[in-house]
Amino acid sequence: MDPLEFKPEYKRKPIRSYVIRSGRMTDGQKKAFASQWQTYGVSLFDGMQSLPQLFGRQAPVVLEIGFGMGDSLCSMAVNEPDKDFIGIEVHPPGVGCLINNAAKAEVENLRVYMADAIDVLDDCIPDNSLDRFQLYFPDPWHKKKHNKRRIVQPPFVAKILQKLKPGGVIHMATDWEAYAEHMMEVLSPFTELDNQAGEYCFSERPEYRPVTKFEKRGERLGHGVWDLLFTKKESE
Structure with a gap:
């Protein structure tokens, strides 16, 4: 998927708790979308997930909404390798930054949605x-x-x-x-x-x-x- 055209996924239009901030992605974030989204990214339209199947193991699951640039979420995934982490964020630069840093740290216990959190909770999380x-x-x-x-x-x-x-x-x-x-x-x-x-x-x-x-x-x-x-x- 072209990182320049990467946009958050939505299914409905309720009163939202956020606004989409304009933000320019760095070259590293663009490259991360091109090379790492297939590893870390999950689509809202994949539907309800089996979390053990998503991560390839049975482990405690932590979900965070609105991880910003993802520094703390990436750190937690590194520091708590016994747990699996799901992050939800709507801002492309933050998502690009997280998956870029996760790839550099060789993080395996992390998956990311770039979508409305309510949609993800309703349609994807058991x-x-x-x-x-x-x-x-x-x-x-x-x-x-x-x-x-x-x-x-x-x-x-x-x-x-x-x-x-x-x-x-x-x-x-x-x-x-x-x-x-x-x-x-x-x-x-x-x-x-x-x-x-x-x-x-x-x-x-x-x-x-x-x-x-x-x-x-x-x-x-x-x-x-x-x-x-x-x-x-x-x-x-």
Whole structure:
């Protein structure tokens, strides 16, 4: 597929939690699409996946929505070789960067969708198949009139719960305090979830989540970061 014509895949037009940013791909990212997409890329239109078949083994599966340029996701795939990782992102430069770096690091436990996350969850990810779900630093849509665009809403959490195995973990992180509070207010009422830190408490950053350059810069400026870790209860 021509990397210059590579576009995110969509099936429907709901209110979206993102906008497609214009961004110029580097030569390395273009080459990665041309040479590595067949290794790492998965199409929305491939339909429902058997995850063991997709990765060629039986292993815990971690799914991340909105991985940006993919540095932390690539690091996690390298540092946790016992797990398989699925990344979903709509921005071609970020996808190109991730698969380029993954190829350089000879990562084998990573697959990538460049599509709308809701479409992927609905059409490609089996129920009760994920061991961890990750959403790091999503767009906070901080203006009140834009709050409805935030991806973290009750129907979204219900959808993630459906895809998680019992004992699976929802991990969210944000550097916007108001959005952290919104996440807490959305997650806490779900009786199927346990807050690992205790009721209405935020968690310490787990070791597996790398500190990004963006996060380090924010810390130097005195910005906070809030992690939320909720576990899906085992079936009774």
